[in-house]
Amino acid sequence: MTVIENPSVSIKNLDLNFGAVKVLKDLNLDIASGEFIVLLGASGCGKSTLLNCIAGLLEVSGGQIHIGGTNVTWAEPSDRGIGMVFQSYALYPQMTVRGNLTFGLKNAKVPKAEIEKRVARAAEILQMEELLDRKPGALSGGQRQRVAIGRALVRDVDVFLFDEPLSNLDAKLRTDLRVELKQLHQQLKNTMIYVTHDQVEALTLADRIAIMKDGLIQQLASPKEIYNRPVNKYVADFIGSPAMNFFEGTVDSGVFTAGNLSIDLKGYEFTPTGKLGGLAWFGIRPENVIVGGDGPVQIDVIAEIVEPMGADTLVWTHVAGAPFRIRMDGTSTVKMGDTFGVSFDPAHASMFDKVSEERL
Amino acid sequence: MAVTDHGVDHARREYAKPPIKIFKNLSSKIAAIPMILTATVIFIGCSGWTIVHSFTNSKLLPKLDFVGFDQYERLWSSRRWLISVENLFIYGLCSLVFTLVIGFLLAALLDRKIRFENTFRTIFLYPFALSFVVTGLVWQWILNPEFGVQSIVRGLGWESFTFDPLYNSDIVIYGILIAGLWQGTGLIMCIMLAGLRGIDEDIWKATKVDGIGTVKTYLVVIIPMMKPVFVTALVLIASGIVKVYDLVVAQTSGGPGISSEVPAKYVYDTLFGRQNLGQGFAASTMMLVMVVIILIPYVYLQFGGKKDQ
Amino acid sequence: MTRVSHLTTADAQLQGPKGPKPKRAFSGANLFIYGTLIVMSLYYLLPLWVMIVTSLKDMAEVRMGNIFSPPAEITFQPWVKAWSEACTGINCDGLSRGFWNSVRILIPSVLLSITVASVSGYGLSMWKFKGSEVFFNILLLGAFIPYQIMLYPIVIILRELGLMGSLGGLVLVHMIFGMPINTLLFRNYFSSIPQELFKAARVDGAGFWAIFFKIMLPMSLPIFVVSMIIQVTGIWNDFLFGVVYTKPAIYPMTVQLNNIVNSVQGVKEYNVNMAATLLTGLVPLVIYFISGKLFVRGIAAGAVKG
Structure with missing residues (x-):
């Protein structure tokens, strides 16, 4: 400090x-x-x-x-x-x-x-x-x-x-x-x-x-x-609207696993004190999720709810059992029920310890 | 490390509180002196003084010559006191029931979005601005059997009609009741009206949609919602009843005989008329006991309830 | 002709009830509401009417007539007599003496009690200190204590202060017993003023009295009027304290009125009695009719006390 x-x-x-x-x-x-x-x-x-x-x-x-x-x-x-x-x-x-x-x-x-x-x-x-x-x-x-x-x-x-x-x-x-x-x-x-x-x-x-x-x-x-x-x-959840997407899972040798979702954490900058294994939260902001794109993590999702908000369109879905929000361009033509691919980069993510909720 | 910690602690302790506590907020404390004196010296001190002296045989002057419950025994074997308490009980019960019923009825009628609401309200409330002395004297005149209501009805041809409450010791207290209700119902009407106005309009809309009749809505929905208002009204009426004094003095002077005596008058007469202080103190202590009995459930509801939240 | 056919087609399109529902001029419910209100109004108005008509008749007419009938011949003699000639004991200078006594009691009592209550209420709402709420709660409960239990000790206190039987003593008593309701009134009013205003004034360097006089007073005129109405009617109508703590020469109007009307000596002059009664009731009645809504507000404030 x-x-x-x-x-x-x-x-x-x-x-x-x-x-x-x-x-x-x-x-x-x-x-x-x-x-x-x-x-x-x-x-x-x-x-x-x-x-x-x-x-x-x-x-x-x-x-x-x-x-x-x-x-x-x-x-x-x-x-x-x-x-x-x-x-x-x-x-x-x-x-x-x-x-x-x-x-x-x-x-x-x-x-x-x-x-x-x-x-x-x-x-x-x-x-x-x-x-x-x-x-x-x-x-x-x-x-x-x-x-x-x-x-x-x-x-x-x-x-x-x-x-x-x-x-x-x-x-x-x-x-x-x-x-x-x-x-x-x-x-x-x-x-x-x-x-x-x-x-x-x-x-x-x-x-x-x-x-x-x-x-x-x-x-x-x-x-x-x-x-x-x-x-x-707490800070991650408080700042940002819509709030950050979270997955609850485990970290093991540089890979985060939550259910059938597995994320290679290459590119994520761990804090010097953060431990590198065990139960953890993985968070990614809705605006860091890109439709299509060639990010390291690629997922297919189904649009469950579409909320046009003028400048943006917000799409609600579920990934690995957890609610997942994606912020899209306002001109997006996604409709309810559409299936499409999204991607994101773990470098933009935030990881927290499951128990202490401190940044990893 | 230990030294630094100690230093920090020391600094914190030193700055934790201003040096002289009494001078903080001094103006506010000075300004509160009249309130503090009133609360302690008058309300607690004087009441306590009287209670203590009610156990003495003080006559012309107060003295601390304790005689146990003698004064209370004498009090409760005095015919005048028993009549006073009986009168207060009858007057109180009737006054409570009629004031609540009439007050609520008038308020409900005024709340029906009627024309001339202000005029009616002004008419019902004006007696409240008048003193009990004025009230008592007017009704003394109206109930005068030679000239008042009785003579008028007789003049209409009903020769045997009798209505002379102020000259009939069996019903004199009801004559006072009529005057008391005239003076006091307007206040309760006003409080009830404020309570009715505080009820959400949507409640009325909902009962209309549900097809519940007006009278039934009042009985089943509105009155239960107005419980706090009723409690307030009840306490106001009750604490007013115990203090009834001027009305009786002006309207009947306790007569005929001693048939319309009330406790407050008993206290005044024993203290200042017959100079039997110990007896007066015992009587006034009994009045306080009556108020406490009325107030305890209320204070319990009001303050005990708050703590649960 | 075309117009008629036009109407019929319109009617054909909108069958059944349309437009405003026809109303009956006198429905049963309305009859009940207005009927009850008018009958009750008679009960409330009757005494005022009787007072007025009786006070305007001469004794001969009072004796033979009906108390409800208007005077055949209006006379103001009873009013004159009540004001300046009616006797209490040995004094025969009428109610005027009591009126002026009441005025002399009223003005300092109202000023003192409102000053003290407003400052107390202000302190209680904005400058709480440890224990201030305790004293306030005692004060509120004190409002329910029957006065009778405190009558005699106060006599002793006033005697010690050298104020027994004097105007000053009665003024003090009115201040004391006016405190619970008026302090509550002011406290609640000042509590409803946003705390931030108080904070802003403190940042601006204003202290207890500066905030009271410069910020709070100018914005609380209505509550002063309400408090004044409560105090003026209450003090004017007081009987008990007047009779206990003063002496015959300075009896307030209510006490003197009672002595005039209920005196056992001489012939009862009902017309004079009613004129005297009306005269005594006039001050609070005038205040009531002038203040209107504010009087009601004062009553509502009193109800909060419960």
């Missing part, structure tokens, strides 16, 4: 308990300055809890949080040098947009001229000059979210925290704002910590993704690494 010099945010041995329930367990995370980190996981995995701890909105049970080199474990949220954007926008309904942007600055007794300057800058960056005197009730969902981002922006801080900021928006707006967020990050170069359960957001926005489950970080790596070389079966 790479060691980060002078991390912008550093979490050390963090524990958080709600009564007897351990929500975060001895969690460590270093975030480089200017990095865009996405905390990704199913609901209840502790990702929002972690973000709230960083913000100082939850009191930790153990461990430390450092922001910008300062230990802020006991600091008030407003003293931590963070800005936060919430899922429900959390705009103060009775204040105008300007009031929302300046509330924190007034509390911090920032001089008037400075406040003016920062509001003007935020309004310019987010293109909402004409919204400043409106109340949140008169804004659209996208505009509200922009104001919420602006509220973090005017604080002039190094670290931005996002708690599922796009979840309340409709699909099209979500895509637009996603791109805007990426541009904003490139422009501002702040450290950003972003919580989401949407893997597309995670894959598109993140420099590094931290996949969380049960209060632990399962894998912390670049989107590419996470997608192509998941460290365990």
Whole structure:
């Protein structure tokens, strides 16, 4: 694991308990300055809890949080040098947009001229000059979210925290704002910590993704690494839609066998610690399965269900008793009941130990 | 290695908790002082004080001269107290049944998508805004045999008609009941109506498709669904009944004789009229016991049920 | 002619029931619904009607007439007498004294109880601390304790504080007994405000009081009105606390009304009594008719208590 010099945010041995329930367990995370980190996981995995701890909105049970080199474990949220954007926008309904942007600055007794300057800058960056005197009730969902981002922006801080900021928006707006967020990050170069359960957001926005489950970080790596070389079966299953195809079988002298299916693992890159024999899972992503083609592994399948999805067509079938999905071109003319040949390359596969579910 | 581990542990312990716990959230604790004082000093402290002193022979002034259950023995052999409890029991039972039935009936009728719903609701609910004193005095006047309902019916030609609940010790409590129902049914109607409105429209559609009649739907489907609302209504009515005081004072002053006395009035009269404190404390403790008996099953349902989830 | 044949062909195409189903103007069910509602309305309206007509008759007419019949000759004399001349004991300055006493009790009691309850409810919903829920549950259960058991110890406490028999003492008592329902009301309201708003304000550096005054207060006007309705009607209608904790000179209107009507001395003047009763009921009635839906909301909030 790479060691980060002078991390912008550093979490050390963090524990958080709600009564007897351990929500975060001895969690460590270093975030480089200017990095865009996405905390990704199913609901209840502790990702929002972690973000709230960083913000100082939850009191930790153990461990430390450092922001910008300062230990802020006991600091008030407003003293931590963070800005936060919430899922429900959390705009103060009775204040105008300007009031929302300046509330924190007034509390911090920032001089008037400075406040003016920062509001003007935020309004310019987010293109909402004409919204400043409106109340949140008169804004659209996208505009509200922009104001919420602006509220973090005017604080002039190094670290931005996002708690599922796009979840309340409709699909099209979500895509637009996603791109805007990426541009904003490139422009501002702040450290950003972003919580989401949407893997597309995670894959598109993140420099590094931290996949969380049960209060632990399962894998912390670049989107590419996470997608192509998941460290365990949970991560492999969680990332990718439709999910990865799995076969349950045995590995013996470089060959994986599941029922009547036998795969020569030549080309698969084993991890240095992975053992080379015993019960295992073999996983291959639906998009790595090619219709026809001359991959090392060739199988004939019958299309059981065909789901046209516009750009792609998804075909459901069974191979060696296990459900098997194939992602095809949108122009494919496969019909239910058709038999056709597919192929894939074990080099694209992921193998996991049957018991520990760690990558082999 | 051991040293490093120790160092980490030390750091973690040091940062695990802020230094002084009391000052955390201080404003919130200061703001809670009135609530804490009310809960502890008044609700627990004062009730406890009274319970303790109910075992003493305090007369004009409270003193800690314990006499065991003497006050309770005296209480339960007092004719006035027995009549009070009997009255409360009759009034309570009738009030409970009639309030629930009338309240639900009115709510169900208002829920039939009728015209002038707001007008009817306003009419049924306005007595609830009035005090028991006002309620008692109006009904005292209406039930006055010389001028009220009785004289009107007699004037219509039915010379032997008798309806003088406030002057007949056998039925005086029903005279109070009529007034109590007038004042209180609107509240229960309102709660029932809110409960009915909370029932999914689709339930009604489903029963319509299944061909179940309106009355049967209410009895078989709707009322069972409204169990929590009924429980709430029941608790509200019951805890109100035990407190009945002003209504009796205004309408009959406990008369004729002592035939419409109620426990709350007994307590007030013994404490402040006859200055027999120990006796008053025992009576008020018995009132608390009655409430506890009503509340226990409810608290059990409400809080015991939650723990199972 | 062609038109007729056209109609017949159309009819031939659509046989059987078509278009809106014919309705009977008075179905049995409707007759039952409206019949019951109207009969019940009479029961509820009758006392108000009797109060009004009796208070507008002179005594001669009251004695000979029917209590339901409208006054043959309208007179406002009973109202004047009830307001400024009716006697309680030795005082003969009418209900006006009680009215002003009640106003003097009402205003500080309502302000104090709402202030305390709103701050408590706010603290309970957003700034929980260890044990805060325990106290709150005691407070809620306390709402069911019969007042009678606490009457005398409170007398002692007020005497110790030097407030027994004074306005201040009664105000304090109203604050105490208004707390459970109003704290619950505010707590539930503030709990329904998204937590994220509170978090955002904390990130913005606002503390307990800043969040209360700048964020929460401006957005909770309706709940203040609901709470005010509950308190104004409750305190105005109170009889027990008024009679226990004050002295005759500052008795609230309800107590004075009862003393006027149920006094055994002199000739009963039913018309004056009814005018006095109406006068006492007027304040809550006006509030009821003005507030409409909010009054109902206050009741529903009270029901949640159960």
